[in-house]
Amino acid sequence: MSHDFDDINEIAKSRRDVFKLMGATAAAGAMFATAGFDPAMAQELKKAGRPLKAAMSNAGLQATWCAQGKQAAEAWAKLMNVEVTWFDGELSATKQRATIDNMATQKWDFVAIQTFGIGTLNDPIKRVIEAGTPVITMDTMMAPEGQLPIHTFIAPDNVMMGSVVADQVLKAMGGKGKIAMTQGALGHSGAQGRAKGFKQVLANYPNVELVDEQPADWDVTKVARIWDSLLTKHPDLKAGFFHNDDMALAADKVIKSKGMSGILLGGVDAMPPAVNAVLDGTMVATVRNPSCRIHGWSIAAGVAAVIAGEKPGKDIPNFILADGPVITKDNAAGHLWLQKNFLI
Amino acid sequence: MTLADSTKSQKSSLKQLLSDQMRNIAPIFTLIILVLFFAVQSPVFFSVANLLNILSNASITGIIAVGLTFVILTGEIDLSVAALANAIGITMAFFTIQPDYVNIATIPLPGLICIVLTLASALALGAVTAFGVTKIGIPSFIMTLAMMQIANGVSALLVRGQIAYTFPDLITLLGAGKIFGLRWSIIVCSLLLLFAHLVLTYTRFGRYVFMVGGNREAAEYSGVNVKMIIGAVMIISAMCSGLAGMLGVAYFGSAQQNGFDDFLLTAISAVVVGGTSLFGGRGGIGNTIIGLLVLGVLNNGLDLIQIDSFLKILIRGLILLAALVINVYAQKLKEGGAEG
Known part of the structure; x- marks a missing residue:
């Protein structure tokens, strides 16, 4: 076939x-x-x-x-x-x-x-x-x-989507360091499931510290605000997990505008811009909704x-x-x- | 007087009448055109079920628009109506026992006490706005913007991202129930519109509202307590928004954060499209009713005909723009007529 x-x-x-x-x-x-x-x-x-x-x-x-x-x-x-x-x-x-x-x-x-x-x-x-x-x-x-x-x-399955991306990001971190989760709207059942999946996997990594889990309500302008202060407060932040890709890509802009690099980003949805971001290495992984x-x-x-x-x-x-x-470089194309x- | 003078005078009085009534004629004309267009385009449009549907969709907006009409007639604005409606709806849910699967901390109270307390909350928030505008002197645009944030904060804090589904029986009946096939929300909205019309037309308070909006200085010189009138309309607006929020959460079946966000623009549109002057002093409940029907028929009709989903939003915007142009143009004609 x-x-x-x-x-x-x-x-x-x-x-x-x-x-x-x-x-x-x-x-x-x-x-x-x-x-x-x-x-x-x-x-x-x-x-x-x-x-x-x-x-x-x-x-x-x-x-x-x-x-x-x-x-x-x-x-x-x-x-x-x-x-x-x-x-x-x-x-x-x-x-x-x-x-x-x-x-x-x-x-x-x-x-x-x-x-x-x-x-x-x-x-x-x-x-x-x-x-x-x-x-x-x-x-x-x-x-x-x-x-x-x-x-x-x-x-x-939102829990599964949260967990598979979390798994990719946490593995890429080498199982240690600081991570932030930027959430969607807290009342959204999808956001709740993704947060749950992320935390289930995070529980297996005792050396990873979750430093922030504020909701940005799917709003990329809020992401910019949150990540601006987050990166100032935690310049050693190693990774970010986002409840959708648009927010992950917005955070990437903040990271680049601060002249920083190497922060591992994972998202959810796998819309074409995010799949391309996985292909060019901007994001570690996303999962297809x-x-x-x-x-x-x-x-x-x-x-x-x-x-x-x-x-x-x-x-x-x-x-x-x-x-x-889950979308990685291997299957993105x-x-x-x-x-x-x-x-x- | 010569024949030419008489003709000139007739033309002049016709022009005067048209300029006086332009803000009333234009929305009615728009409504008639829309009704005829959609009736021809869709066989469903004139069915009883659909007409009731239009009224039912307009009912919650209508309750908010009643209060907003008072505010706009005084030449002020209330940007907090939608946020306040949501906060009050959520406050009512906070005082109602919720099902097990709703993870919200509540203080359940008997239905009647819950309703009274919720209405008192609306009154209190309205009083804060009134105090800010009249005693401190904050422009209503800014004060109600702050109140919008406060109300959104109250909503977020009480509901914490969750959704509430249960409300007092009386409110569920008035918001979602029917009598002889007619939604209670339509009846409540109609009664409120009628009451507001009577107040604005036949009471001293109503005349003062028009005076304050028409010429504030003249009203002050005439001994009208302008601050009291503005404070009162702000409280009326908050109470109407509160009532709309209470019935609205029952109508929509759930109370959640940002649930009523769209009602701000819709309610302002309804008042202004109907022909009430954005500058105050002219218009009234009759205009608001026409505005509600224009928006109701437009939104309903666009859903009944085969049209690109993306085009619908543009058409709504263009109709609103046309109504605003007429509103401002009518004001200029009136001012021109008064000067001439």
């Missing part, structure tokens, strides 16, 4: 060409194989015979991770005969609620949503589910467990629900892990190709 992909890659000039060359059915098969599906099971999943209407929303298209997810969803939707209408969360719980309220008055074959504020969409989503529409949750829990009978929940898998699989799950009649908890489990690899074609 990988040989087929390589051939196609050589011929294709763009991701659109890749999709065209593979053809819809072959593409679905190839992607499911890449995604780790049993090919026999994948046969159950068919391209929609009639055009399906799907409504999708994620936290906010200002975030590159979300914008990439939208592109991935639309690419997969095209292959599977689904017409996607997007409702932008605009990185605001109240704006997302208003737009989902508006979405809920219309008729959809299926709905897939990444919630910005946990628990804020219950009312309109209940109405959608009561109307018999499958609702797929992406990346973030929509409501505390048991409150909403959703179709399935496709998400990464697989935006394309999460959004693409949601399309697949929606089609399976409508066309194959998959029932939640019976034909499809309540939770599907969308895993992503291949990973960039996968992202370019919305495969991970």
